[in-house]
Amino acid sequence: MVTRERPTLEAVARRAGVSRATVSRVVNGSTTVAVAIRDAVKQAVEELGYVPNQAARSLVTQRTESIALILPETASRVFSDDLFFPAVIRGVSTELEAADKQLVLMMAGSAASHDRVERYAMAGHVDGVMFASMHGADPLPGTLARLGIPVVCSGRPMTPTELLVPYVDVDHLGGVAAAVRHLLATGRRRIATIAGPQDMVAGIDRLAGYRTALAEAGLPEQVAIGDFTRESGIRAMRVLLDGDPGLDAVFVASDMMAHGALQALRETGRRIPHDVAVIGFDDVEISRLSDPPLTTVRQPIVDMGRTMARQMLGVIDDRLDVPAAVVLPTELVVRASA
Amino acid sequence: MVTRERPTLEAVARRAGVSRATVSRVVNGSTTVAVAIRDAVKQAVEELGYVPNQAARSLVTQRTESIALILPETASRVFSDDLFFPAVIRGVSTELEAADKQLVLMMAGSAASHDRVERYAMAGHVDGVMFASMHGADPLPGTLARLGIPVVCSGRPMTPTELLVPYVDVDHLGGVAAAVRHLLATGRRRIATIAGPQDMVAGIDRLAGYRTALAEAGLPEQVAIGDFTRESGIRAMRVLLDGDPGLDAVFVASDMMAHGALQALRETGRRIPHDVAVIGFDDVEISRLSDPPLTTVRQPIVDMGRTMARQMLGVIDDRLDVPAAVVLPTELVVRASA
DNA sequence: ATGAAAGCGCTAACAG
């Protein structure tokens, strides 16, 4: 590897006939430098193509100007046709770009990579760590926070971590309530649900919302569990139909699963929404492209990413007005499927 | 920001009653350390929760153990429902994970971010830079390569950069030829194409393939240009139909555009493949889910990512057997649309 | 306003 050696501060200083300290000042935009000298230095920087060595800089400043986003999922899951993660990344990315911070994206779907992430953060590679899509009571956010590393989560953490870590989440319960209300208002009475994984807050809260709403309406519940993927939606729908061939509606905790459910329903010859009404959750693109287009609970995924990133930037800059918890609204979007 | 100070080599050395050098040896797995001492050091490391400071380490080793993947696109493009980029990322990510290197993903859709990327690489933030989805004659790969930074590209570069930079690409021409042959064999004679953007090798090569194949068959060509997005596919298809309402086949340079083309064709009441046969390119998931399922030229996108990552690892390790150019095969996958 | 000097935490010769 022929790494041509890059010019150092020292080289620039010699060329401009000043000290290293002065060059450093100019490079870092200090105002206390005489204009003539500043220009000379800038010219030397230009001529030599000088770029500060980040490792050296970080060593003394204790700052890297980069921030990690941890997705406790495999890469194949993050980059599947489920557009949830991409939307989070987009939001985060937008905010960090504006703040001139580098995003370091880390998938941590296995125990090994989970470890790697921990070491990575502890090695001071990044100034802060953001988590999205947390499963179970992941101790990592808390661990890092206790070590003094700024941590922010998307999705309410399931551990007392919440005391240490600011987070952003959406109003799952409100969204589900609106969905079930809509089903009731359109005359449905045998309303099943395909719930999300019960080791994730989004899965738990949406199921709780369904239960509450059905209890209030005095209707019996019918629950099948999926893992937010299309495949699991297909399977869960079949299970539900086995249990009650006469069900007339299903609330599905994610659009991907709802997409699977539509397929499973069509395969049995049922017409949607005539025989069975279907409502999803997310409002990712696929819900508009599905057949029929999906009525769904919109959650502002991109905004979650943006909000989380802003919280992180606030924490890093030691701003005191960083809200410990932000809950964004959800909204029912009615399309043909219900 | 309360960054509790982390223990240093020095602290571990004191606790274990040895020198810093010895601790460094143990931490880096040197075999020339007495077992007793090694254990003592390991214990001290454990007790103090020591993790090496990456900035300090990089400063002296000139290595960061991370590698950048540059996507010269906006984040919204990379993380849209086009699963091309995700597939590349997945491939890259798999290989780097195995090599215990950290992937740093950078979107560079604007001139500003293009600059940022350049500075980032030159600051020694990463050990190497991989490019995917290059537009036009981007000078950045060449620039970085000349500076001694290892560079690898996915997609044949359009500049003489190729002399400096290993790359991986797929057999565009072979794939297109197979597609057109299939159309001819099934009796189509008025074969149009929706080409990709003509500032990208994938766009150029696939159009060239179409032209060659039609010329050989002695048929007239009909070309509309898109930019690989679904929207542009819809528009291009309408243009083609305006030009020749009687066309009986269209080869589309990407599945996303083909998806759009299907929609545009259906809107005119045409039946597929009865009235018009459609063949796409990519074989991303959407081609199986579309209506009807899409006949398409499969390119091994994940493998491109993997191959590129392996080339990069080879270059970094100064291995001499790194191939300057790898061309992966493509393959026609016949489904209902043609 | 500028320079001198002291490290940041680590690795890698080189001695011993």
Add this chain to the structure above:
DNA sequence: CTGTTAGCGCTTTCAT
């Protein structure tokens, strides 16, 4: 096999 020593390139007091 282990310790001593000399930096890696930069920022930041502290003098001047």
